[in-house]
Amino acid sequence: MEKQLKQSLGIDVSKLNLSLSLGFLSERLVKEFKSHPDVSNDEPGYRELLKWLKKSVDSTVDLLIVMEATGVYHQGIAHYLHDKGYAVCVMQSGRVKRYAQSLDQRSKTDALDSRMLSMLGLERSIRLWQPPSKELQQLKALSRERSSLLKDRTIETNRQGAISSSVYSNAKALKRHKNRLKLLECQIALIEKEMQELISKNEVLKQKIGFLMSIPGISFISAATVIGETLGFESIVNAKQLASYAGYDIVLRESGNFKGKTRISKRGNSHIRAALHMPSMTCVRCNPTLKQFYNRLKPNKAKPLVALIAVQRKLLILMYTLWKNEEVYDAGFETKKQQKHKALAAQDNNLINQLVS
Incomplete structure (x- = not known):
């Protein structure tokens, strides 16, 4: 039997089922695939998957599961297989879509998608997935719940204003709306308190959140929301990937003489963009680095909002840098960097002059 170089299991996940395709890469760089009927996305389905894997895979070759x-539907099978000792890769949808294109x-079916994921595992070098900590998962859930309640509060506030301004306003209906609004305010406050307590119990997380809060304009809620949505930047390896994950990557539309509008893609985490909107407005007033950056961009943009979005992107990358390097924000960093470059340039000029003379 021909020796296998790699083997990869592609799993297309839906709410109820898992579509499976097991791929092999031989020494002749030929790909072969085995399929299996869909299994349910629950504990019995996971056990059935394991039985098939033990019969089908080559135990002498590492298996990669892609x-x-x-959303949340892949979490069960990902945690189950990781706990069993398998190498699991959870790919972002944007990267998978670009590979599929x-x-x-x-055609597009669940079976074809699982085969495509298996092929991706055979052809590419992929970073392995590690389960985020329970604290980060809870923080993300609380952040999402708070975001949902904020939207509900806005709706109730608008409805209350409409009823109170109406000629035929109903006092009892207005009272019910006020009670609902008061309940929403109370629940939002409870969630924010729970987020504070959750982070205060973890010294490492508390310290790292402090690095982000050292940026002028970043509050605890803003920092906690970004960390919760990115799960501590667990799957982020560089600033470009982070910008794409949050939907801040730039989309150009140009062809021949046609010059379309340049905009951000917004094909990313909208919760992060929403969490950074108000902090960016604060930063352009009180943050020395970002204020200078905003004032430089604003005159060149048709709308001030474009420059503000650029500030949000820069702010997000700054938070990522402080988190990874475990550093406190330094307002004079840019100035020190420019002075260092000037000093190096002066040394190079002196060296060149000495060589010429």
């Missing part, structure tokens, strides 16, 4: 991040495949 799946796409699909590179294939000569016009």
Whole structure:
């Protein structure tokens, strides 16, 4: 039997089922695939998957399991397989979509998607997935719940204003709306308190949140929301990937003489963009680095909002840098960096002059 170089299991995840495709890469660089009927996305389905894997895989070759991040539906199988000792890769949907577009495949089914994920595991070098800590998962859940309640509060506030301004306003209906609004305010306050307590119990997380809060304009809620939504930047390896994850990557539309509008893609985490909107407005007033950056961009943009979005992107990357390097914000960093570059340039000029003379 021909020796296998790599083997990869692609799992297309839906709410109820898992579509499976097991791929092998031989020494002749030929790919072969085995399929299996869909299994249920629950404990019995996971056990059935394990039985099939033990019969089908080559125990002498490492197995890579690839799946796409699909909200919460992939979490069960990802944690189950990781706990069993398998190497699991959870891919962001944007990267999977770009890879699928590179294939000569016009149809789209669950079976084809699982085969495509298996092929991706055979062809590419992929970073392994590690389960985030329970604190970060709870922080993300609380952040999402708070975001939902904020939207509900806005709706109730608008409804209350409409009823009170109406000629035929109903006093009892207005009272009910006020009670609902008061309940929402109370629940939002409780969630924020719970977020504070959750982080205060973890010294490492508390310290790292402090690094982000050292940035002028960043509050505890803003920092906690960004950390919760990125799960501590667990799957982020560089600033470019982070910008794409949050939907701040730039989209150009140009062809020949046609010059379309340049904008951000917004194909990312909208919760992060919402969490950074108000902090960015504060930063352009009180943050010395970002204020200078905003004032330099604003005159060149048709709308001030474009420059403000650029500030949000820069602010997010700054938070990522402080988190990874475990450093406190330094307002004079840019100035020191420029002075260092000038000093190095002066040394180079002196060296060149000495060599010439």
